[in-house]
Amino acid sequence: MTPPGDGAVELDSLVKRYGAAAAVDGLSLRAARGEVTALLGPNGAGKTTTIEICEGFRRADAGTVRVLGLDPAADARALKPRVGVMPQSGGVPGTARAAEFLRLVASFHASPLAPSALLERLGLTEHARTPFRRMSGGQQQRLSLAVAVVGRPELVFLDEPTTGLDPQARRATWDLIGELRAAGASIVLTTHNMDEAETLADHVVIVDHGRVVAEGAPATLTGAERQLRFRARPGLGLEELLSALPAGCATKESPAGHYLIEADVRPELLATVTAWCASHGVMTEDLRIERRTLEDVFLELTGRELRA
Numbered sequence: 001m002t003p004p005g006d007g008a009v010e011l012d013s014l015v016k017r018y019g020a021a022a023a024v025d026g027l028s029l030r031a032a033r034g035e036v037t038a039l040l041g042p043n044g045a046g047k048t049t050t051i052e053i054c055e056g057f058r059r060a061d062a063g064t065v066r067v068l069g070l071d072p073a074a075d076a077r078a079l080k081p082r083v084g085v086m087p088q089s090g091g092v093p094g095t096a097r098a099a100e101f102l103r104l105v106a107s108f109h110a111s112p113l114a115p116s117a118l119l120e121r122l123g124l125t126e127h128a129r130t131p132f133r134r135m136s137g138g139q140q141q142r143l144s145l146a147v148a149v150v151g152r153p154e155l156v157f158l159d160e161p162t163t164g165l166d167p168q169a170r171r172a173t174w175d176l177i178g179e180l181r182a183a184g185a186s187i188v189l190t191t192h193n194m195d196e197a198e199t200l201a202d203h204v205v206i207v208d209h210g211r212v213v214a215e216g217a218p219a220t221l222t223g224a225e226r227q228l229r230f231r232a233r234p235g236l237g238l239e240e241l242l243s244a245l246p247a248g249c250a251t252k253e254s255p256a257g258h259y260l261i262e263a264d265v266r267p268e269l270l271a272t273v274t275a276w277c278a279s280h281g282v283m284t285e286d287l288r289i290e291r292r293t294l295e296d297v298f299l300e301l302t303g304r305e306l307r308a
């Protein structure tokens with residue numbers, strides 16, 4: 001960890017209002033240098049607004065913003081060559097051809113990545129001469145990512161880098177983000193995909209209604225607790241099952257036919273559950289023991305689902 005005041009991004013009590021509504025409502029966070037920080041939250045949580053304030057595209061109504069120790073509005077010129085930005089929608093002129101534009105952006109930087117190799121690894125070689133507006137949504141997204149990273153920036157902001165990408169393109173994007181991190185870059189990204197946050201992030205900041213509701217390393221947030229899940233016919237007598245389990249367990253059926261037992265999962269517990277099912281003629285399917293996910297953490301904190 002870097003000492004206080006030396007983070008890649010430091011936000012303190014940030015507020016941004018649109019009319020009466022606060023899109024960002026007293027948000028504070030610190031993204032450490034050399035780490036991947038993920039802002040995770042549902043639609044409308046304030047992630048894009050926050051990141052756009054950091055990028056200098058919007059002004060906060062209150063609070064302080066430091067990006068690489070500088071003010072993104074007042075020090076925009078100093079920050080520009082050091083910070084890469086992948087906005088949620090494009091950011092590339094509609095008539096620009098992929099390879100030409102990427103080479104142009106690369107030429108503004110002292111030691112850029114090789115544009116053709118970058119296009120290749122993001123699966124864009126075939127589209128090198130295609131104007132941006134003629135590309136598919138996923139191709140545009142990958143080109144925006146290439147534009148954001150081609151200058152080897154110290155800090156990269158990625159707003160929903162993989163939303164809507166097919167699995168192969170998502171994997172290529174994750175690999176590239178991993179390599180940037182390994183090369184020492186700081187990365188701040190937004191996502192509503194908890195797998196993405198768990199896979200990529202050193203530090204996850206869960207945002208809801210413009211505020212931070214929890215933050216930490218993914219494994220710290222989800223904890224070491226295990227839970228038991230299985231599928232079976234709907235409407236099992238959960239109260240009766242619960243009475244057969246040790247004190248402190250919780251059971252839930254949601255949605256119908258999907259069961260969750262939150263407990264200290266030990267071999268005896270597993271034996272009790274399967275024995276109870278056997279004695280009631282219940283065939284379980286898809287029985288598994290797993291860790292809590294970030295989705296579970298979000299649900300617990302807010303009473304709502306992340307994807308809602």
Ligand SMILES: Nc1ncnc2c1ncn2[C@@H]1O[C@H](COP(=O)(O)OP(=O)(O)OP(=O)(O)O)[C@@H](O)[C@H]1O
Binds near residue numbers: 048192
């Ligand atoms: N220019 C604007 N004018 C008015 N309201 C806005 C504006 N930009 C954002 N908002 C509102 O601010 C809130 C936060 O939006 P924001 O885009 O920051 O959320 P988000 O977490 O990035 O959501 P998503 O995951 O859907 O992109 C939303 O309620 C949105 O409607």
